[in-house]
Ligand SMILES: Nc1ncnc2c1ncn2[C@@H]1O[C@H](COP(=O)(O)OP(=O)(O)O)[C@@H](O)[C@H]1O
């Protein structure tokens with residue numbers, strides 16, 4: 001998605017000018033996605049060109065107020081009722097890195113796993129601290145953080161699974177000693 | 188050097204002998220300072236509970252040394268250890284160990300009373316702790332009148348009540364739903380922010396990430412330690 005869909009949804013609520021759209025967009029997304037006013041007007045220009053919005057009036061301060069067209073309304077309905085297609089994210093960089101490492105044999109895939117695990121855990125710790133410092137009433141920001149947190153957790157789980165599936169994993173020392181090894185060791 | 192409440196040096200714990208020998212913990216170095224929450228995570232069997240039990244003075248290491256609040260545990264007899272557990276250490280176990288014939292508030296007040304706290308004061312502290320875990324309305328219920336999650340929260344209140352400076356929790360969010368688990372972690376976190384040293388054991392990296400430091404155990408050894416970034420991202424940097 002782009003800010004295009006965001007602006008269309010906000011305009012479904014009534015005609016608005018660019019500055020108001022910018023403010024509402026940032027409020028709705030818990031400041032997670034700051035916009036500059038240039039982006040907003042460029043996007044409105046494209047939406048106008050595509051027949052999804054049209055000029056409503058120019059307000060007393062000379063700002064252009066836009067409203068949805070019938071086609072724009074249909075576009076909003078369509079976007080909100082369509083599930084997000086995550087198949088489009090299939091070319092994930094981490095997956096690619098691991099699959100290519102495995103295929104080409106140029107590096108230890110477990111090292112890739114370990115490095116990523118530490119980095120993702122740090123990121124997750126940072127997210128949790130931000131969440132702890134968040135005003136419990138700031139719902140948009142909390143929901144966004146929850147989403148980022150669960151995504152990081154899913155990545156950590158996936159890394160564990162990768163490790164379990166790799167044959168190299170079996171060569172790592174286990175906690176349980178082989179009988180031959182324990183002979184000379186005293187408790 | 189900063190003072191630490193818990194200091195473990197080259198700590199090892201071996202169970203069994205010969206072919207049944209298991210090195211549950213090997214060469215573990217760990218410090219937890221006041222104000223800090225440290226998480227220990229790792230797969231099942233990686234040694235997490237073993238580490239926590241050693242820190243809680245419920246078990247003795249095979250090798251290495253452990254200090255709690257400046258005292259070498261190896262130098263203390265059973266009576267002094269029990270006193271240390273009552274005064275200094277708060278433990279939330281993986282098993283709840285609630286006493287069925289005592290109400291929620293009595294269960295929570297018990298460790299304070301054992302330590303000689305005035306009954307009324309102990310009772311008030313217990314009710315406040317239960318209130319913090321969202322059980323303010325259930326202080327007079329017996330364990331069998333509470334759901335599994337509620338019993339778990341009683342056990343947590345009991346572990347965290349009072350002024351203990353080393354707080355140990357083994358899988359405290361086990362059977363709890365996400366939001367209740369969050370309330371528990373907030374409580375532990377706030378105790379640490381107020382100056383306690385916290386050690387949280389959990390197999391779930393999502394809960395571990397609440398900590399300032401995350402220690403990953405594998406086969407009884409520390410595999411990695413991760414800390415929060417010195418300069419955490421700002422909300423604007425986390426844009427979708
Ligand atoms: N009392 C015991 N006797 C023998 N082996 C034990 C005992 N307690 C734990 N172990 C073994 O020590 C290892 C670590 O166990 P534990 O600390 O309970 O792991 P975790 O809490 O991470 O699941 C495991 O291999 C476990 O089987």
Ligand SMILES: [Mg+2]
Nearest residue numbers: 235236237281
């Ligand atoms: Mg355990």
